[in-house]
Amino acid sequence: MSQTVKVTFKLNDRPVEVLVEPRELLIHTLREKLAHTGPHIGCETSHCGACTVDMNGASLKSCTILTVQCEGADILTIEGIAKNGELHALQEGFMQEHGLQCGFCTPGMITRAYRLLQEIPDPTEEEIRYWMAGNLCRCTGYQNIVKSIQYAARKLRGEPVETSHPLMGEKAAQSEMAG
Amino acid sequence: MDTVADQTERLGKLEGMGCSRKRREDPRFIQGKGNYVDDIKMPGMLFGVMVRSPYAHARIKKIDTSKAKAHPGVYAVLTAEDLKPLKLHWMPTLAGDVQAVLADEKVSFQNQEVAFVVAEDRYVAADAAELVEVEYEPLPVVIDPFKALAPDAPVIRDDLQGKDTGSHGARKHHNHIFNWEVGDRDKTERVFADAEVTVKQDMLYPRVHPCPLETCGCVASFDKIRGDLTVYITSQAPHVVRTVVGLLSTIPESKIRIISPDIGGGFGNKVGVYPGYVAAIVASIVLGRPVKWIESRQENLTTTAFARDYHMTGELAADKDGRIKALRVKVIADHGAFDACADPTKYPAGLFHVCTGSYDIPNAFVSVDGVYTNKFPGGVAYRCSFRVTEAVYLVERMIDTLALKLGIDRAEIRKRNFIRKDQFPYATPLGLEYDSGDYAPALDKVLAAMDYQGLLAEQAKKRADPDSPTLMGIGICTFTEIVGAGPSKNCDILGIGMFDSCEIRVHPDGSAIARMGTITQGQGHQTTYAQIIATETGIPASMIHTEEGDTATAPYGLGTYGSRSTPVAGAAVANASRKIREKARQIAAHLLEVAPDDLEFDLDQFRVKGVPGKAKSMKEIAWAAYNNVPPGMEHGLEAVDYYDPPNFTFPFGAYMCVLDIDRHTGETQVRRFYALDDCGTRINPMIIEGQIHGGLTEGFAVAMGQQMPYDDEGNVMGSTLMDYFVPTSMETPKWETDFTVTPSPHHPIGAKGVAESPHVGSIPCFTSAVVDAFSHLGVTHMNMPHSSYRVWQQCQALGIAN
Numbered sequence: 001m002s003q004t005v006k007v008t009f010k011l012n013d014r015p016v017e018v019l020v021e022p023r024e025l026l027i028h029t030l031r032e033k034l035a036h037t038g039p040h041i042g043c044e045t046s047h048c049g050a051c052t053v054d055m056n057g058a059s060l061k062s063c064t065i066l067t068v069q070c071e072g073a074d075i076l077t078i079e080g081i082a083k084n085g086e087l088h089a090l091q092e093g094f095m096q097e098h099g100l101q102c103g104f105c106t107p108g109m110i111t112r113a114y115r116l117l118q119e120i121p122d123p124t125e126e127e128i129r130y131w132m133a134g135n136l137c138r139c140t141g142y143q144n145i146v147k148s149i150q151y152a153a154r155k156l157r158g159e160p161v162e163t164s165h166p167l168m169g170e171k172a173a174q175s176e177m178a179g
Numbered sequence: 180m181d182t183v184a185d186q187t188e189r190l191g192k193l194e195g196m197g198c199s200r201k202r203r204e205d206p207r208f209i210q211g212k213g214n215y216v217d218d219i220k221m222p223g224m225l226f227g228v229m230v231r232s233p234y235a236h237a238r239i240k241k242i243d244t245s246k247a248k249a250h251p252g253v254y255a256v257l258t259a260e261d262l263k264p265l266k267l268h269w270m271p272t273l274a275g276d277v278q279a280v281l282a283d284e285k286v287s288f289q290n291q292e293v294a295f296v297v298a299e300d301r302y303v304a305a306d307a308a309e310l311v312e313v314e315y316e317p318l319p320v321v322i323d324p325f326k327a328l329a330p331d332a333p334v335i336r337d338d339l340q341g342k343d344t345g346s347h348g349a350r351k352h353h354n355h356i357f358n359w360e361v362g363d364r365d366k367t368e369r370v371f372a373d374a375e376v377t378v379k380q381d382m383l384y385p386r387v388h389p390c391p392l393e394t395c396g397c398v399a400s401f402d403k404i405r406g407d408l409t410v411y412i413t414s415q416a417p418h419v420v421r422t423v424v425g426l427l428s429t430i431p432e433s434k435i436r437i438i439s440p441d442i443g444g445g446f447g448n449k450v451g452v453y454p455g456y457v458a459a460i461v462a463s464i465v466l467g468r469p470v471k472w473i474e475s476r477q478e479n480l481t482t483t484a485f486a487r488d489y490h491m492t493g494e495l496a497a498d499k500d501g502r503i504k505a506l507r508v509k510v511i512a513d514h515g516a517f518d519a520c521a522d523p524t525k526y527p528a529g530l531f532h533v534c535t536g537s538y539d540i541p542n543a544f545v546s547v548d549g550v551y552t553n554k555f556p557g558g559v560a561y562r563c564s565f566r567v568t569e570a571v572y573l574v575e576r577m578i579d580t581l582a583l584k585l586g587i588d589r590a591e592i593r594k595r596n597f598i599r600k601d602q603f604p605y606a607t608p609l610g611l612e613y614d615s616g617d618y619a620p621a622l623d624k625v626l627a628a629m630d631y632q633g634l635l636a637e638q639a640k641k642r643a644d645p646d647s648p649t650l651m652g653i654g655i656c657t658f659t660e661i662v663g664a665g666p667s668k669n670c671d672i673l674g675i676g677m678f679d680s681c682e683i684r685v686h687p688d689g690s691a692i693a694r695m696g697t698i699t700q701g702q703g704h705q706t707t708y709a710q711i712i713a714t715e716t717g718i719p720a721s722m723i724h725t726e727e728g729d730t731a732t733a734p735y736g737l738g739t740y741g742s743r744s745t746p747v748a749g750a751a752v753a754n755a756s757r758k759i760r761e762k763a764r765q766i767a768a769h770l771l772e773v774a775p776d777d778l779e780f781d782l783d784q785f786r787v788k789g790v791p792g793k794a795k796s797m798k799e800i801a802w803a804a805y806n807n808v809p810p811g812m813e814h815g816l817e818a819v820d821y822y823d824p825p826n827f828t829f830p831f832g833a834y835m836c837v838l839d840i841d842r843h844t845g846e847t848q849v850r851r852f853y854a855l856d857d858c859g860t861r862i863n864p865m866i867i868e869g870q871i872h873g874g875l876t877e878g879f880a881v882a883m884g885q886q887m888p889y890d891d892e893g894n895v896m897g898s899t900l901m902d903y904f905v906p907t908s909m910e911t912p913k914w915e916t917d918f919t920v921t922p923s924p925h926h927p928i929g930a931k932g933v934a935e936s937p938h939v940g941s942i943p944c945f946t947s948a949v950v951d952a953f954s955h956l957g958v959t960h961m962n963m964p965h966s967s968y969r970v971w972q973q974c975q976a977l978g979i980a981n
Contacts, residue, residue, distance in 0.1 A: 021302065028301070037218040038211020040443065042392045043476040047900035050392060078211035091209040095201055098869045102701030103208030104392045104443030110209060133907040136900070138392050138444045139701045141876030142908040144869060164201060 009073040011036070012080025020067045027051045027062040030077065038078035038107040042136070049135030052108035053077045059115045061134070078107035081114060089152035090114060096163060099148030101139035109135050113149045121157060123149070189782050194721060195714030196928065199865035203705045203725075213441040216396045219411050221469040224398065225254055227459050228304040229478065230294035230311045232286035235322070235553040235893020236333065237315035239284055239293070247296055247310040252303035254466055256311060257295040257458060259283040269338075270427055270457055273419070273450070273672055274527065275346025276356070276518035277338070278556060280454045285318070287335050287516035288555045289893050290481045295458035297470055320893040324490060324513040324550040327354040335516055335551040345518075347527040347549075356518050356549035357527045362609050367544040370505040374496035378580045383962045384569050385886040386488040386513070386554070388480050388897075389561040390905060391700075393443020395483050396473035397456045399463040408464070409436045412456060415445045416738025418696060419672055421730045423452045424460065426673075439728035445700040446877065447559040448484050450521040450740050455483075480903055481895045485554070485887055486561030488513040489569045493577040496542075501585050501592040505542035506535055508573060512549045512558070519556035521740070522565045523670035523677060529565025530827075532609035533661040536574035537618050537831060538596040543608040553893045562877050562938040564662045564741035571658045575943035579655075579950065580959055588635075589655045589947070590626055594619055597657070604924070611661065613829045614931075617857070617921045621833040622657050624917065625855050629835045642955050648843065650979075654836035654948025658940040662932040663746025663828040672737060678823040679748035680734035681755040683712065685816040687805040689798035690722040693755075696736010697748040698728040701873075702934055703866045704744060708752050710862055711928065715756030716763070717783035717797040734819060742830075742932035745862065746923075751822035753927040758818035762804070766816075767795040769809035828923045828931035832856040834944040840952050842979050845971025847883065847949065849912035854941065859922045859931035867933050868916050874937030875914050880906050881938070882945035884964045904964070953977065 004019040011034060018033050025044075030036040030053070039062055042048035046064040053062045054076040081088045090110045093099065100106040109132065116123060116131040123131065128146050137145060155161045194200045207213050244256040259281040262268035269277045282293045294311050298304035319333040326332060334340060334353050343350050347357035371377060397412040408430055414420045417437040425432040442449065459472040474483065489512055496505040512528065514520065522529040528547040535543050560566065582592040597618040598605050605613040625631075631653075638651045667676025680696040693712055697704060704727060709720040727733055736748060760780060767785035768775040771793060778785040786794035795803075804816035837850040854875055861867055884904030888896040897903040922929025942963070949965045950958060956977050961969075974980040 023302070031218070032220070032300075036211070037215075038213075040215065040393065041217065041473075042394075042443075043900050045476065045899055045901065048392060048476075048905075078209075082210060087209070094209050095205040098202065098865050100205060100208055100701075101703070101869060101873060102392070102442060102444040103204065103213050104215065106208045106213075107211045129908040133909045136392060136905050136907060138390065138446065138877065138905065139873045140869060141872035141914060142911050143872050143914060145908065 005068050007067050007071050009070045009075055011075050012077060018067065022066065022068050024067045025063055026065045026067045026070055029067040030062060036077050036079055040104055040107065042104065047136065049112060050105050050108045052111045052135060054111055054115055059112050078111055081110060089155040090149065092155065092163065093148035093151035097144050097147040097151050099140060099145045105135060105137045109137065109145060113152065116149065117153055117156060122153060192719050193713045193717070193783060194710060194719060196710050196860070196862050198863070200706055200710055200720060200863055202703050204703060215393055215441050215443055216398060216411050216413050217473050219398050219440065221398060221400055224469040224471055225297050225299060225466065226301045226304045227295055227297045227462055227470050227472040228301065228308045229292050229455060230296060230308045230313065231290040232282065232293050232315070233289065234286060234315050234317050235289040236318040236320045237286050238318060239282055239286065240314040240316050242294060243312040244294065246312065247307040250307040250310055252299040253296065253307045255297040255462055257281065257462060262461060265461065267427060267457060267461055270452065271423065272517060272519040274518040274520040274522060275524065278454070278517040278519055280457045285337060288553050289895055290478065290555065292454040295462060297462045297466065320553045320891065322552050322554055322889045322891070322893050324511050324552050327550050327552050328352050335553060354551040356514055356551060359527045359547045360545065361532045362544035363542060364544045367505045367507055367542045370542045371494065371496045371507060374504060375498045376585060377494060377496050378577065378584050379492065379494045380576060380580050380960050381492050382573070382576055382960060384487045384489040384491065384572055385963055386485050387561060387881055387885045388485050388887055388903065389446035389448040389559065390480065390903065391444030391446050391448050394474035394476060394479040395449060395453060395455070396471070397459050398469055398471045399459040400469035401463040401467065403467040407434050407436065408460065409438065410460060411438045411440055413442050413449050414439045415449045415698060415700060415740050417698060417728055417730050418735045419738060420452055422673060422675065427457065428460065436731045439698045442698065442700040445740065446562045447486060447740055450559055451484055451519055453483050476900060477898045481898045482555050484557035484559045485515065486557065486559050487569060491569065491573050493573045495577050495581050497581055499585065501581060501587045501595050503538055503540045503596050506540050506574070506577070508534055508545045510547040512547055513552050513554065514549050514558050515552060515554040515556040517556040518549060520558035523664055523672060525669055526565065529560065530661045531566040531570045533567055533611060533659065534570035534574050535607050535609060536571060537598060537657050537659045538574070538578065539598045539602065541608060545609060554889060560741055562874060563935045564660065564664065567661055568939045568942060571939050572943045575656050575658065576946065576960060579947050583954055583959055590622060590631060593622060593655070593657050612826060613659065614826055614923045614925055615921050616659065616829060616831050617919065618657060618831060621831065621855050621857060621919050624919065625833045625835050625853055628917065629851065629853050634837060648841060649839040650842050650952040652838050652840065652948035652952030654944040654951060656834045656940050656944035656947060659829050659831045660936045660939050661827045661829055662742035662935065663824055664741050664743055665827055666825060667823045675737065676823060677737045678821050679736040679743065679751050680821045681748060681751035682734045682819045683755045683759055683817060685718065685759060685801045685804065687802050689718060689801040691718050693723060693725045693752065694733040695725070695727050695748045695752065696734055697739040697744045700739060702739070702744060702870065703863070707862045707866060711749060711752045712756045715753055716759050742935045745930045745932045746828045746926060747822055747824055749930055750824060750927045751820040754822055755818040755820035758820065759816060762816060763797060763800045765812065766800050766803050766808055770795050770803055770807065825925050828859065828926060830856065830858045830931040830933060830936045832936050832940045834940045836944045836948040838948045838952070840970060842974045843981065845967040845974055847965060847967065847970060851915065852912050853915045853917065854937055855917040855919065856933060856936050857919045857921050858933035858936065859920065859926065860929035861918070861920065862930060870934040871916050871937045872914050874934060875941045876906060876911050878938045878941030879912060879945065880904055882942045882963055882965055884966050886964050
């Protein structure tokens with residue numbers, strides 16, 4: 001099993017190069033070789049969606065693809081969702097609408113919802129529930145996740161939203177993290 | 180000054196109790212910067228994988244580890260033989276039993292831990308685990324607890340043979356663990372003998388699993404030079420783990436540091452100490468390298484901590500008007516192969532004796548027998564306080580059954596039996612004292628919100644129509660929970676009283692750090708504890724940093740489960756805050772040159788009574804605590820509180836569910852679900868609602884689909900998320916929530932705890948609704964789960980499916 005293969009792809013807009021065994025799963029490469037621990041492992045059978053990333057413009061459960069299959073791919077993870085120190089509307093929405101509790105499913109949820117809003121900027125509740133059905137949450141009962149996504153959809157469409165979290169609208173998220 | 184606007188602004192800045200403060204946990208999680216145990220990477224870290232038994236019951240003839248050990252990248256392969264010299268091949272459980280860390284000569288459940296392979300990474304470890312050769316001699320399997328008590332049943336626990344007493348008294352059979360009785364048996368018998376009406380119902384609360392999204396795991400790191408052991412672990416009770424590890428390893432607790440990092444949900448799954456933790460710790464001590472062990476989902480669902488598996492028989496004695504005179508309950512509790520419940524020592528059936536519910540039942544008697552079977556151990560409280568879900572299910576099913584027998588409306592019969600507001604504090608016949616409650620208004624509010632009479636009329640119309648494709652069910656549940664374990668006179672784990680703790684230090688600039696003995700797993704402690712401190716001390720919540728889960732820094736506490744954080748640690752937080760406030764008063768009096776009694780506390784300052792403008796803010800007082808304190812007073816502004824609750828708290832609620840069942844397919848659609856919860860004083864309404872949504876969803880999961888079935892050979896049939904039901908956003912109903920507020924009289928801030936009530940209360944509500952859909956056809960009870968297939972079977976049996 002010592003045979004390794006060089007794989008190159010784009011991870012959150014940066015080129016990366018890794019040496020992996022052909023059998024290595026993308027989720028393990030991301031988490032253990034590339035220090036991207038945002039995507040999580042909840043089942044390794046592609047049921048829970050905690051490992052969801054976006055690859056070449058489609059949602060992907062990264063526990064279900066070999067890293068060698070990602071040659072040349074463009075991969076987006078939760079770590080790449082915020083741009084230039086500013087939170088994405090979905091990240092805001094999840095804070096504003098209490099769309100998370102333990103936080104374990106959240107990176108996968110947000111990454112999946114990101115794809116949803118790319119495809120359908122104005123989804124109905126039914127569409128949101130259908131699109132998110134591959135991502136399990138044990139804490140929230142989904143109701144506030146739906147609201148979080150609706151919040152982000154409104155904001156991305158340029159409609160007014162209420163932002164009451166002190167970290168939102170400011171580039172302050174990182175400083176809170178440091179504290 | 181002191182205008183309403185000014186007060187409002189100060190209040191807003193404080194972010195104290197009662198406001199929907201946004202969560203301080205969220206920024207790291209929404210950016211993928213949480214720090215869960217599998218995210219931890221240490222230099223030189225190795226990875227451990229368990230070799231597990233494919234058999235549910237077998238003697239181990241031989242274990243050959245030579246091929247695995249010879250595999251490149253493998254550092255160690257541990258078996259019971261390796262642990263024996265260290266006396267670590269067995270470990271104590273929190274229930275007073277012992278459990279094999281690695282199987283000692285035999286295995287007693289499928290997937291039991293047999294060997295532990297440690298290698299340079301998880302792939303190599305998994306490869307090498309395949310190379311461990313174990314020779315088994317299969318033994319007869321018993322998975323039914325009733326059959327386990329047959330005279331000639333297979334002996335599950337060879338290590339206990341000849342022992343006719345266990346840690347909970349006499350054992351009457353080789354597979355018997357304990358008998359626990361509570362209540363007045365003779366008087367209850369007499370009431371039943373003379374009763375106008377009696378009803379009896381057998382019911383099974385199936386074996387289920389809490390299934391948090393993050394599985395269990397740890398990283399153990401032993402520093403050979405310093406002799407220090409650090410363990411990052413997914414634990415709901417890090418201090419308890421430290422004590423257990425200390426007892427096991429003989430390393431002093433001062434040299435052990437247990438850190439619960441971010442936890443991806445617990446729900447009772449992460450209270451116990453599991454063989455994987457011990458194996459990782461031993462491997463780290465032996466190898467002098469950090470060792471990580473992370474469960475797969477299959478391992479999680481089949482080895483670490485099931486819940487329920489209660490075979491219950493309930494009986495009610497009543498008069499013809501439906502007034503209940505007595506309750507009698509018999510339970511056969513399937514505990515699996517080792518008794519690894521995490522109940523308070525004194526209560527082997529947990530707090531099951533809350534089973535008289537919200538009702539004024541004068542007489543009751545309960546008998547519970549714990550039994551060993553060839554299934555994995557556990558018996559934990561899955562999003563509930565110890566065995567409370569079982570208890571509430573029983574009494575709610577029984578009162579529905581009685582209503583049906585007497586032809587009394589289910590809301591009406593509940594009202595006839597409610598404990599009245601003026602009866603609190605109310606002593607139950609099973610030895611509990613309910614702190615406060617106001618049940619009838621809660622139910623009335625729900626009946627009105629749901630237009631109960633309208634629903635009944637609609638249902639009557641549907642029932643009269645033989646062509647109706649759907650059956651309509653209305654479920655009612657009026658539950659009382661018992662949480663906040665607990666008073667140390669009644670509650671301990673491993674001899675340690677179930678108090679909890681808080682330590683607060685106010686810094687010179689007026690900001691503060693607070694540490695507690697609990698650990699959040701999604702409940703938002705960092706947000707809500709700060710709100711309590713803000714209201715009690717006047718320090719803005721945004722200036723308070725809260726920290727939990729690190730035994731090196733946090734005061735000793737029993738952890739977070741059984742909704743005990745707010746009732747116990749939350750009280751410690753309030754009390755520690757009040758100690759701060761009292762010292763602040765002394766300092767303020769000194770600064771203002773008045774007597775302490777001349778001061779009154781006003782949001783964020785102490786002001787001199789009747790002298791407008793003469794005041795010292797908490798910020799000023801904090802600074803003075805470090806440079807200008809009254810003569811004789813120590814510097815600094817800090818406090819510690821260990822809170823031993825005088826009683827449990829008793830949250831309650833009234834729930835109603837309306838559902839429609841397709842009689843041709845058995846598919847069930849929840850039309851509405853209305854949940855009214857009374858958790859006493861409400862600290863953060865947004866978080867409360869979130870907790871209730873989650874609890875209801877987990878209740879929906881249990882009632883409508885979850886079970887952990889076994890075949891006769893002891894194979895677990897629900898071991899992946901393909902087989903084990905976890906609802907998605909598609910199945911999950913929309914929840915409607917409501918509340919009343921009846922504070923706890925004995926809790927410093929009147930709070931009772933909330934996160935588990937919706938799980939406890941919703942499950943019987945769903946069953947009530949499903950059974951109600953069939954009750955006009957003579958059905959009085961249906962066991963869970965109410966999956967489409969099982970409901971369809973009911974339709975088939977009644978001849979209404981086609």
